[in-house]
Amino acid sequence: MTRLCFLKCLLDSHAPINLPHNVEILVGRSKITKIKDQSCSRQQLSLKANCDDCIVEVKQIGINPSGLDGFSLKQNCLYKVGHESRIEILLNNYIHLIEFQPPPDNFSPIKRNKRKIEDEEITVKKKKCNKTPDKDSVLSIKEAMEDVWESIDEGELYIYTSKGVKSSKKIAAFDMDGTLIKTKSGKVHPVDTNDWQLAFPVVPTKLKEQLENGYKVVILSNQAPIGKGRVRIEDFKKKIENLVAKINIPIQVYIATGKGFYRKPTPGMWQTLIEKKNDGLSVDMDSCFYCGDAAGRVANWAPGKKKDHSMADKLLAENLRLTFYTPEQFFLGHSIANVPMAKPEFIPTEVKTEPFNDNLISDDKEILVLVGYPGSGKSFLAKQIEKKSSYKYVTVCRDTLGSWQKCAAEATRLLQQGKSVIVDSTNPDIESRSRWTSLAKDMKVVCRCAKMATTKAHAQHNNKFRELMRINHLPVNDIVFNTYKNKYKEPTTNEGFKDVIEVKFNPSFDDEKSERLYKMYLLEK
Known part of the structure; x- marks a missing residue:
């Protein structure tokens, strides 16, 4: 059996890069990776795959740090990583995964903890x-x-x-x-x-x-x-x-x-x-x-x-x-009694548990389009709807499938099977939402919208909480939040939705310790 190795971009911004067995491949700023950032060297990383042992040797060559699971690599030091290791061509940016096809025989998906990058000092x-x-x-x-x-x-x-x-x-x-x-x-x-x-x-x-x-x-x-x-x-x-x-x-x-x-x-x-x-x-x-x-x-x-x-x-x-x-x-010894101070944009202790809105589940076959910031609670809401509908509803998620086209193809297949579809994506503007109203029209089904009421600061808090708890979500930087805010247009029924339902964030915690952390201030402003 011949095993292959690839460097796969998590955002699908370029095709997977083949890492042939025992051949050094240099990646960095190039047309292949579509990285234009001048802080990234053209020869930023050296990668050499051993397809027999399912190991990739990684070496940072560029001046600015690359990363492994959020931790900085040392220049010219050799690291050995395995299947599904997360490589950041620049620290915390341009995130890729090492993938062996087929995966190692002993590989089983697990919740990955942070990887040790440098020896304890x-x-x-x-x-x-x-x-x-x-x-x-x-x-x-x-x-x-x-x-x-x-x-x-x-x-x-x-x-x-x-x-x-x-x-x-x-x-x-x-x-x-x-x-x-x-x-x-x-x-x-x-x-x-x-x-x-x-x-x-x-x-x-x-x-x-x-x-x-x-x-x-x-x-x-x-x-x-x-x-x-x-x-x-x-x-x-x-x-x-x-x-x-x-x-x-x-x-x-x-x-x-x-x-x-x-x-x-x-x-x-x-x-x-x-x-x-x-x-x-x-x-x-x-x-x-x-x-x-x-x-x-x-x-x-x-x-x-x-x-x-x-x-x-x-x-x-x-x-x-x-x-x-x-x-x-x-x-x-100065007094601060009259010193004006700003208040935090988000106060976590004010978040309350909200009852599930039964109107989110319809007797009619439909497409339910979710709208909201990353971290606004869309995925949790989708799981709630699936469960409470006895899985009459099925979620299509761009983070999982990779593109809206693949989501649309999967949604079409599910609708043909008699299922209702939840679209779990940010869908900030009319253009992104029109894909789903058009599909619903073509499939002759109802299309509704569920708009998350979660503010930007609240969503950023949720994102920070997920990082601290090491919940299996991709990290989201401020650029993504600001891009969503700039693109956002309030969804209305004029777009072709039968109804637009506002949904409040509904927190859920595994234990008291995680709830105590969530109720703390996690953002710096």
Whole structure:
């Protein structure tokens, strides 16, 4: 039996690329992949398939990082991947799958967890630590005897514990950029890892006061440029060490480099701190506080001040029910009583369970066209309709079949069998919906529309929740949401629909833990 191997684009923007047995194939910016992005090299990735062992050797050649399941590859390092591995020609973009035909004999579809991309890294400064944790462990330090760096979850989180750090029931937590430090250059973003100075002269004094009052002082910082490969972690480590030396007290620093559970406002850094890095001491949340500059303050909240880049710090504090301070409030004693602050676009605690609308199921054979953002709840609604109709309704989904033409062919076949059809796609404009009203007319069946009432911010929240829960959905970036918003036209009966039904999002959770996460702020604005 001859086995073939292909690199298949998830969006079907180009034909599958054949990967012959034991032949190096270079892919990148080209007419074949239809990638025009100048940040992608023409020779971005080297791929060599072993069709006997069902293994593909992958090497990033290009300057900018490629990805494997959302994690950055290292340039010129060799990785071995198997059937259905997800390759990102540029990190988080131009997503492809490795496919062997036929699949490996021992392959069975499973819910895939993230793949380990780089070895766990633990660096000990000044003196080597005697204990080397396994890949899933986190060191517990009662009183740090040396400066220790740790890498958690393949570098999604880095932790620096300086000598002298002690656990405590009281935590004084601070953001870093814009809170403890600012740029020397005056630019919004630092030009390099040396472009920093203390944000306020009183920073060392105020932090020392917290230490003397029995607090453990920690820094919680989002640093996406590290995860994207724009900043070297080794350079950033030196920046942190220099900052802690400048403040001159023991500090524990948490650095979130990815987009997942550790990134503020999600509580991953805090949970790691209290569950694994505090020697089992229960934390008195009423005594803890968090200080950060991302508070959602609007433009000119003080004369000449720009608006805050986000509200991630304030929302983290709200998620954890911590007392929150802005830097000016904590370090300078300013009042924020009259400071205007924006509100989040979406408040997850306001989402309520909605009863199923029985009018969505008709006695007549029909095409039911769903309309809504990615993540608006269309697929869940389709499954509900299928089940409640005893599978009289069957869903056609473009994410599964690959194109609207294939969906239309499948819909025609189902209608001929006497089934009703649910069209599970975003269908934002009249043109995309007219395909289904025309098909319904040709097939002499009714066509109705179910419009999801889910807002853009709510859908983005749902998408973020799916990523955090590692639910089997393709990641959706902001470009897709903005494209939908720009194309969207309100569906009406004038298009040929017998009726347009508005459907509210109806959440469903597997357990209390997932529900608690969903009710937290997951977006940064």
